[in-house]
């Protein structure tokens with residue numbers, strides 16, 4: 001079975017962690033003779049911008065379009081305003097390729113300790129499904145009266161029935177496959193009084209088609225608090241682009257850190273490539289030092305395998321990561337150790353051969 | 356010294372906890388002969404709505420306008436859509452009275468244990484300053500193509516130089532008075548690309564006037580994670596209406612729960628009344644049972660005293676709450692005890708007399 005993969009290492013620690021993920025791809029090919037990856041690298045990102053005045057070539061999306069999957073590192077550097085680097089690279093890929101599902105497991109791995117005093121592995125095992133193409137990430141707004149005391153900026157957000165139905169159906173279907181049969185939707189319909197009440201209506205409407213699923217709407221403020229106080233309640237959590245963004249960084253924190261949590265930007269219909277990337281960003285402060293934690297990037301390969309229909313390999317990758325964490329000897333500095341990015345990657349990959 | 360106080364107990368557990376706060380007001384008058392409160396009660400809220408088709412009388416704001424302070428309970432009931440109850444009561448008060456500072460201490464009280472495994476009292480003591488009049492809480496948007504597959508809703512947010520300057524100046528001035536001389540601003544300028552870059556610019560511009568303050572901008576997703584992983588870093592945190600809302604519920608969670616955290620909606624110029632209320636909501640599930648925790652409401656009286664220039668009484672109130680928590684015998688169910696709302700209130704008030 002042959003898959004084509006575009007690799008965009010991007011900025012900061014992106015290339016370092018992506019390297020380890022690529023070693024994992026090699027290992028997968030080795031262990032599972034049937035799978036072959038044809039991969040092509042694209043050095044797009046902030047350095048590319050400094051030379052070319054744009055984050056990727058004009059026909060960048062055209063180039064990516066026919067790949068099965070994209071492996072992404074990270075985006076963002078001090079040299080380019082964030083709203084440019086992001087709106088010219090990662091967001092067009094997510095939005096134009098209809099990667100409307102941003103899937104992010106929040107799972108306390110074996111060998112990891114939660115910063116939450118009384119929570120353990122059984123308490124911390126859920127998935128956040130984040131809408132990934134519309135909502136608050138909408139390139140619409142403006143500014144007026146610049147430089148006067150009357151200056152102001154406005155920004156729009158957009159919630160479509162089309163966009164909400166597809167993400168909610170995905171989330172409910174996932175909830176049906178999981179144990180707790182429960183779905184929690186993030187809202188803020190009390191204050192954000194046009195878009196969010198519409199979201200609530202759709203959550204209720206669509207929940208009618210999934211009678212086996214217990215559905216709960218929580219305001220985002222309360223929900224963020226519950227991630228700390230009662231995470232064991234959650235199974236599938238679904239939220240808008242912004243709320244999903246906040247909840248997943250917070251989710252990463254309660255399971256031990258941003259260095260670990262992966263994400264899939266998925267087009268379930270496979271009409272376009274899906275993209276896999278760590279939740280963490282480019283972390284300029286530690287870039288180039290060889291000490292970034294590659295687990296999030298390697299685990300993203302696990303999500304890629306799930307997406308490609310090879311769940312057993314996805315599971316094997318998570319098992320390998322867990323086994324290394326349980327051993328505990330090899331840990332990057334963010335996990336309290338002194339291992340390098342490469343040592344951590346190597347440990348996981350050699351563990352993989354033993355399982 | 357004479358103060359006029361409007362009391363709006365509101366919905367759910369609002370009246371129960373407000374009752375205890377009022378007992379505290381009485382105690383303050385008793386212990387500090389100089390202070391006198393003239394108070395008037397307004398039974399506005401969802402029940403009022405069911406009878407009158409509105410959350411408060413048409414001239415409600417007119418009625419409130421000349422009070423020095425407002426004591427607020429909670430708003431929200433299953434009987435009225437949240438966006439109505441909120442937009443017709445609490446938000447008009449905050450916005451029309453230019454209560455642009457929503458001040459929310461995030462402080463682990465003595466006698467309380469943080470749910471964060473390795474964090475103690477020194478690590479958890481900061482203040483969130485939330486913009487309270489504009490931003491994402493902007494009654495502007497619309498919906499089109501209802502009932503068709505093409506239905507969509509849009510919502511605007513608005514950030515003015517006027518609004519941002521005043522909240523940032525307040526936050527920086529507060530930071531100058533505190534120990535760590537540091538200010539953290541929440542942003543999301545990478546994705547929300549019109550309003551948030553403007554916010555960032557103003558943070559940088561205004562920080563120039565406060566050279567003694569170390570200023571840091573974090574994206575809201577990372578910042579939420581840092582509330583869990585390194586809360587000891589924070590001193591004054593400033594954010595937009597929505598970001599401040601999310602951060603303060605999360606903040607309440609890391610210091611032991613929503614039942615404890617108070618807030619002040621402050622008009623620093625005192626051109627209008629300021630309002631004091633618990634962070635928690637109306638909690639319909641436990642309303643009427645007499646088991647709600649009154650600490651947040653009582654502590655709100657502490658913030659009211661600070662605002663009225665009686666910081667020493669404010670401090671005494673917090674000390675009394677802490678002393679009762681340290682004793683540990685009297686705790687409401689949310690704190691693992693069996694005390695009633697009234698018992699908890701009484702304990703704090705009688706402790707106050709002993710300090």
Ligand SMILES: CC(C)[C@H](C(=O)O)[C@@H](O)C(=O)O
Nearest residue numbers: 190191221430441445600634
């Ligand atoms: C009731 C609701 C509109 C309110 C808010 O979002 O401001 C509440 O959550 C709060 O924090 O005071």
Ligand SMILES: CC(C)[C@H](C(=O)O)[C@@H](O)C(=O)O
Nearest residue numbers: 075086090245279545546576
């Ligand atoms: C880089 C940024 C725009 C992005 C987002 O907000 O989606 C990141 O935080 C993420 O979660 O993938």
